[in-house]
C-alpha cells in the first residue's frame with residue numbers, strides 16, 4: 402500500500418512516501434481503506450520522537466481517518482465489509498479494570514492511533530472494531546475524518562472534566578487550533594458565555610462565526626487578561642479556562658479564574674514546567690484538571706451530536722497525501738483555522 406512514513410526520527414524531511422505492506426488483522430480488528438485523514442500536532446511529536454520512545458521503523462503516522470471497511474477479523478460482529486466508518490483514535494487493551502469499567506483512556510496501554518500502531522496516512526489502516534463507528538449515508542467522509550480526535554478531546558474537557566454549566570464564563574486560549582475550534586462550538590452548545598483569544602483580525606472574525614461571544618487579540622492587546630476580567634466578567638473572573646499553552650500563560654490563567662473556578666490543561670505547547678503560586682489555588686479554592694482524549698462513551702456522545710448536525714468540523718484546507726510535508730509545515734506554523742486534511 403502507498404503510505405507516508407518515517408524511517409528515522411527527526412524533522413519533517415524524514416517523511417517519505419512509498420510502498421509498505423498492508424496491515425494484517427487480528428480477530429477483533431477491521432481493515433479500513435482510507436479516504437481522508439486529518440493532521441494533528443501529535444504527528445510532529447512522533448516524527449521528532451521523545452526519550453523512551455522506541456518505535457519499530459518504518460512507522461506510519463496519522464491519528465484521524467475515515468474510509469470504507471475492506472476486511473473484518475473473525476470475531477468482528479457489528480461491522481461489515483463496505484461500511485463507511487470513522488474511528489476513535491484512542492487505543493486501549495480492552496481487558497484491564499479501566500477498560501472493563503469504561504475508562505479506556507486510563508488504561509496503562511492507552512495510546513493514540515499513529516503513535517505506537519501504524520496510523521492513517523496510508524491507503525489502509527486497522528483498528529479494533531470497538532474503535533470504529535458507522536457514518537450515516539448523508540455524512541461526508543472528509544468531515545468524518547476531521548472530527549474525532551479534536552471533538553472527543555473537547556467534549557471530555559468540557560463535560561466530564563470541567564462540568565461546564567449554562568451561563569458560565571469560559572475562556573479558551575488560541576481559537577485557531579483544531580481542538581479550540583471544537584471547544585468553542587461545544588461550549589456554545591452547552592450554553593456558556595464563550596471568550597477566546599487569537600492573533601489576527603481574520604481569525605477573530607472566524608471565531609465569532611463559530612459561536613464565540615467575545616474574542617480578544619493577544620498580539621494587539623497583551624493586557625487581554627485585564628480586559629477579560631474587568632470588561633467582560635465585570636471583575637468576577639472566569640469560571641472555566643482551557644489552557645493548552647502551558648508555561649507562557651499558566652500563571653495568568655490561574656489569576657483570571659473566579660473563586661471555585663476550574664483550569665483545564667489538555668497540553669502545554671510553550672513548555673511543561675511552570676512555578677505555581679499555591680495561594681492562588683487554596684485561597685480561591687480552584688481546581689486544576691488534566692484531560693487527555695476521551696473514553697468510548699464520550700466518543701459516542703459527541704459523534705451523535707456531530708451526525709445530528711449540532712456540531713460541525715471546520716476544515717481549513719485539504720492536501721493530497723503526496724504533499725504531506727507541506728501540510729504538516731502549514732499546521733506547525735499555526736496558519737490554519739480548523740483542521741488540515743489529507744486526501745488519500
Ligand SMILES: [Zn+2]
Pocket residue numbers: 493494495496497498499500501508509510
Ligand atoms: Zn486496558
